[in-house]
Amino acid sequence: MRPARSVRFSHYIYGMTKKERFAYVISYFEQHAPNAETELIYDNPYQLLVAVILSAQCTDKRVNLTTPAIFDAYPDVYALSKATFDDLFPLIRSISYPNNKTKHLIGMANMVVDDFRVIFQKPYPSW
Numbered sequence: 001m002r003p004a005r006s007v008r009f010s011h012y013i014y015g016m017t018k019k020e021r022f023a024y025v026i027s028y029f030e031q032h033a034p035n036a037e038t039e040l041i042y043d044n045p046y047q048l049l050v051a052v053i054l055s056a057q058c059t060d061k062r063v064n065l066t067t068p069a070i071f072d073a074y075p076d077v078y079a080l081s082k083a084t085f086d087d088l089f090p091l092i093r094s095i096s097y098p099n100n101k102t103k104h105l106i107g108m109a110n111m112v113v114d115d116f117r118v119i120f121q122k123p124y125p126s127w
Helices: 007-014 018-032 046-056 059-074 077-081 085-092 099-115
Strands: none
Touching: 046 059, 046 077, 046 099, 059 085, 077 099, 085 099
């Protein structure tokens, strides 16, 4: 059930187009949390994507304890795309829902390599 909100706020937000809502939300967070940071530890977009996938229904602390072994074994998306379930699963066994997350990580890596390779080319300019 949706939390109660003032009629003015509801009318304001729900009367907006998708583009206006997006601009409003970005503006709100730029004002109220200009330096927002994540607790996840990562060095590049690949590591961030893996950490975010693992963080669903799991603490950032647990993810940060687990990811170094994953990144040692699979230093980039290309290496992860060649992983097998049986090789990756033991590395994330301590994360919640390890069966699904193992499948999703391998699937993500294959999708990135097949469809979005340019995003993860080395070196990444802004990292």
